[in-house]
Amino acid sequence: MTIALLAECPKHMEYGPCGGVELDGSCEVSPARCVFLDLPTVRWHGIERSVEPRAVDPVPEPVASAGAMRMRALLAIRPVLVADFPARALDAASIAECAGILSGRVDAVLAGDAGAARLQFPPSYRAHLIQSAGLAVWAGVNCRDRNRVALEGELAGLAHVGVAGVHCVTGDHTDTGSRPDAAPVFDLDSTETAALAHSAGHLVSVGESPATPPVERRPARLLETMRAGAEVCFVNHAGGAAPVADFIDAAQQLGAAQQLDAAQELGAAMMFIACVPIVIDHESAALLRTFTALVLPEGYLDRILAARDPFTEGISAAVELGREMLQIHGVRGIDLSGGAAPGREAWFSEALARISDELGTS
Numbered sequence: 054m055t056i057a058l059l060a061e062c063p064k065h066m067e068y069g070p071c072g073g074v075e076l077d078g079s080c081e082v083s084p085a086r087c088v089f090l091d092l093p094t095v096r097w098h099g100i101e102r103s104v105e106p107r108a109v110d111p112v113p114e115p116v117a118s119a120g121a122m123r124m125r126a127l128l129a130i131r132p133v134l135v136a137d138f139p140a141r142a143l144d145a146a147s148i149a150e151c152a153g154i155l156s157g158r159v160d161a162v163l164a165g166d167a168g169a170a171r172l173q174f175p176p177s178y179r180a181h182l183i184q185s186a187g188l189a190v191w192a193g194v195n196c197r198d199r200n201r202v203a204l205e206g207e208l209a210g211l212a213h214v215g216v217a218g219v220h221c222v223t224g225d226h227t228d229t230g231s232r233p234d235a236a237p238v239f240d241l242d243s244t245e246t247a248a249l250a251h252s253a254g255h256l257v258s259v260g261e262s263p264a265t266p267p268v269e270r271r272p273a274r275l276l277e278t279m280r281a282g283a284e285v286c287f288v289n290h291a292g293g294a295a296p297v298a299d300f301i302d303a304a305q306q307l308g309a310a311q312q313l314d315a316a317q318e319l320g321a322a323m324m325f326i327a328c329v330p331i332v333i334d335h336e337s338a339a340l341l342r343t344f345t346a347l348v349l350p351e352g353y354l355d356r357i358l359a360a361r362d363p364f365t366e367g368i369s370a371a372v373e374l375g376r377e378m379l380q381i382h383g384v385r386g387i388d389l390s391g392g393a394a395p396g397r398e399a400w401f402s403e404a405l406a407r408i409s410d411e412l413g414t415s
């Protein structure tokens with residue numbers, strides 16, 4: 054059966070396709086074909102405005118935060134170890150507990166959107182809570198829940214908190230996940246938000262999914278986010294080290310390894326952080342399976358879940374895959390990616406810390 058074409062993108066993306074295209078080319082929120090699959094890669098041409106602002110808001114001069122400067126310095130000298138932050142949403146005690154476990158054992162935590170908990174503290178407040186515990190934050194901001202003015206406010210707040218980085222995602226549609234009652238915003242998309250975050254002085258990252266259609270054009274799309282202002286790409290789960298290496302190689306051949314030209318004024322090569330899936334029990338495996346366009350190395354889950362001690366086996370599997378990822382030319386760090394079952398956040402944090410300990414000494 055031929056899959057119909059959508060009339061328009063449900064996320065109103067300018068720089069699509071998003072990372073939610075299904076492996077058969079259908080849209081994240083519809084059985085119809087993603088509208089971007091049959092279009093050429095959209096070149097960076099600025100932030101779309103249907104109406105010009107009436108007045109220019111008094112935005113502070115963009116200054117790289119202390120956190121961004123520290124992270125750039127680290128990236129320049131050694132691979133960085135980042136971990137998804139597993140604390141319970143809206144629970145300051147859980148945030149403090151998990152931050153206490155991870156502080157000093159990873160270089161930063163990626164505190165971003167979570168399919169299991171759409172309702173979160175605002176990014177800048179969550180970053181403040183985590184950084185108060187001495188742990189650097191790579192803050193996720195999504196375009197689903199806030200318009201451009203709200204995004205600009207969050208980016209200003211995150212600059213004031215002094216986060217290590219800002220990870221820009223368009224976000225899963227509200228028709229997926231736990232809150233279909235909420236109106237989806239999608240005023241901007243991740244590429245446009247990357248430009249805003251760059252203008253606010255942040256170290257900016259985006260995600261890219263090498264295994265998600267259109268596979269052959271994902272590297273070209275990444276380059277357009279680089280032109281918008283992204284400096285770091287978190288490479289999503291693509292089935293192991295080989296497909297990640299192929300993706301990075303293709304992006305570098307297209308230009309990600311070179312400095313951009315003077316008109317684009319960014320002057321830095323794209324840095325890659327490879328995601329490593331973290332599974333330590335059946336619940337964390339179930340949560341990982343909810344990730345959009347997930348492709349894991351063959352046998353990865355079976356190996357862990359069939360083990361007598363999945364916690365220890367999960368740590369070993371992640372360390373092995375992490376070492377492989379760190380061997381890839383262009384990889385400047387890894388992100389320990391996954392989430393915990395309710396009530397197991399501290400235990401999951403301890404697993405992340407042990408994996409990081411082992412990788413840091415290898």
Ligand code: SF4
Nearest residue numbers: 062069070071080087
């Ligand atoms: S898959 Fe994503 S980019 Fe494509 S039409 Fe659907 S929402 Fe838009």
